[in-house]
Each structure stands twice: as C-alpha cells, then as structure tokens.
Amino acid sequence: SQQGEEDPQALSIQEGENATMNCSYKTSINNLQWYRQNSGRGLVHLILIRSNEREKHSGRLRVTLDTSKKSSSLLITASRAADTASYFCATDAIGKLIFGQGTELSVKP
Amino acid sequence: EAGVAQSPRYKIIEKRQSVAFWCNPISGHATLYWYQQILGQGPKLLIQFQNNGVVDDSQLPKDRFSAERLKGVDSTLKIQPAKLEDSAVYLCASSSGRSTGELFFGEGSRLTVL
Numbered sequence: 095s096q097q098g099e100e101d102p103q104a105l106s107i108q109e110g111e112n113a114t115m116n117c118s119y120k121t122s123i124n125n126l127q128w129y130r131q132n133s134g135r136g137l138v139h140l141i142l143i144r145s146n147e148r149e150k151h152s153g154r155l156r157v158t159l160d161t162s163k164k165s166s167s168l169l170i171t172a173s174r175a176a177d178t179a180s181y182f183c184a185t186d187a188i189g190k191l192i193f194g195q196g197t198e199l200s201v202k203p
Numbered sequence: 204e205a206g207v208a209q210s211p212r213y214k215i216i217e218k219r220q221s222v223a224f225w226c227n228p229i230s231g232h233a234t235l236y237w238y239q240q241i242l243g244q245g246p247k248l249l250i251q252f253q254n255n256g257v258v259d260d261s262q263l264p265k266d267r268f269s270a271e272r273l274k275g276v277d278s279t280l281k282i283q284p285a286k287l288e289d290s291a292v293y294l295c296a297s298s299s300g301r302s303t304g305e306l307f308f309g310e311g312s313r314l315t316v317l
Binding site: 098125127129135136137138139142182189190191192193194195196 | 207236238244245246247248251258259294296304305306307308309310311
C-alpha cells in the first residue's frame, strides 16, 4: 500500500525557477526521505529528515516536515535542466520504506 | 565503492514462462530490498531481508513470486509463472541496516511479459 502522496503529479518550469513538491502521509513516521529517479535509472537518495526535525538543507535542496499536518515539501532552488526527473517521497513508519507515486519534474532550458 | 549490481537489465518473456533476477548489494550491507515499480507509479516493496532472514514479505505474491538470499549476500527474485501484470521494473536496494536510513538502489531489471 502507498502511504505518501505527492502533489503535483507533474510540474513544468523554466531553468532558474524554483520547484516545490509536496508529500502527504497518513501515519506517524520515524523519518521521511526524498529520492530522485532519472528516466530508465534507479532511485538516488537526496535527503532524509527525522520526525523531530522541521527543516533540512542540502545544496540547492530544502526539505520541510510538518508532523502535525503529516506533510513534507521539497524545494529545489535555481533549477537546472539536469534536475529533470521524477521525485519520490518515502516514509519509514515501521522499519520499512514506503514510497509515494512521485512528482514528474520537467525543467526547460 | 561499487554500487548495487542487478542483472539482467532487460528481459522479455511470454506469459506463463518463468524469469529470475539477480542482485548483489553493496559490500557489508545487511539489509536487502526488492521493489516492483510499474510504469508511472512509485516503487512497491515486495520483500525485505536482514542478512539471510526475511523481515517483511507481506506484499509478495507468494503463489508466483519467490526470493532468497543465501549466505546473506546476493539475492535472487523469481517469478513463475509470469502474468501480463508482472510487467514492471524490479529494483533491488540495500542499506547498512542501522535503522531505516538511506537506501542504495541498483539500475533495475525491466521485465516485459507478452
């Protein structure tokens, strides 16, 4: 069963703009992770945020977590064409990682 | 450090045939996962191993799917007999096993069932 739901399902922006993707989940979690998947490739881990953290940064990535609303957001600043990919949130609730359906991001040069 | 290795990368079979996928995780990683990813969807966990023991296989269709991890290192996922709806990418991932931290994924094995 899928726990996380990403919004929007697809997002198209111009290079240099910021991209924001949201993830909602249903149960209490230990941590939430974001992954990227380029077309035809495996998933690559981007960032992990624990349930007692509210915000985390990694390069051009900013992740927030609101456990009261059971939601997270991923912000990619100053996007590049190379950021074109699918982005998935994944929640760890009971020792296993459950993925959402993903957001397909297209960054046009 | 070598990544997660999977083979074959692509496989086309007819329905009711059998297929096997192989995965070699990152050296020293105790936990190994098999995920099924249908086109346009997120990965769905099929089975999780801790060393050579099964931690979770609640989503594995056990009437046709089987998986093993002998000696706690590499793993094989088998489908027999295959159905059309098994067409998907089968992703193997591993982690160091210290709680559910970062997963390292292989490139996946794309299965097409005709």
